Amino acid sequence: MGGQIGSATVVAGRSTKEAIRDAALQLFASKGFDHSSLREVADAVGITKASLYYHYASKVDLLVAIIEPMFDEVRDQVERLDDLPATPENVREVIRERLHSTLANRQVGALCMRDTVAIVNALGNRYPDIIELHHRMCRWMAGPGADDDTLLRAAAAMQVLSTAMMSQEIVPATDVDHVETTLLNAALGVLYPPR
Structure with missing residues (x-):
């Protein structure tokens, strides 16, 4: 009632x-x-x-209301990176924070992965801003003056993080903390490969 x-x-x-x-x-x-x-x-x-x-x-307004909070979190996180040195410790914490947030919003993330065209259309002229946020995070993770290989590893590490969006479907019985730890270690392994 x-x-x-x-x-x-x-x-x-x-x-x-x-x-x-x-x-x-x-x-x-x-x-x-x-x-x-x-x-x-x-x-x-x-x-x-x-x-x-x-x-x-409209249905599009409703879709935007569903997905926008997740993108606002990403925007807030990326804005805070301007004042944070890209040390391995800070990178680990930022990746962990991103994973934690993504896992808390897995259903929204899965929707974004499945209905990409609807999401892009719903976001309209805001979509390029979201792509730019992704690029900014990659550049920050790679560090100042990063070479091409490091930039590619940072982009690949970000792709590892996107796995969190579909993790419930991939490993439905796995504890969220385990998923977070596994993907954190995988992303860091891509970003900082053993020498």
């Missing part, structure tokens, strides 16, 4: 807006963005489609 707090209805301890976002994430992740309808989202929350439109003007 929902109650009113300000202008948002509370559904089982969550606002209607949060409940819509959570239901949409479940549907988009299981069925795909293009194969899910706003009617299904509204039904999953127990509201009318008109009520859903009160909170989100």
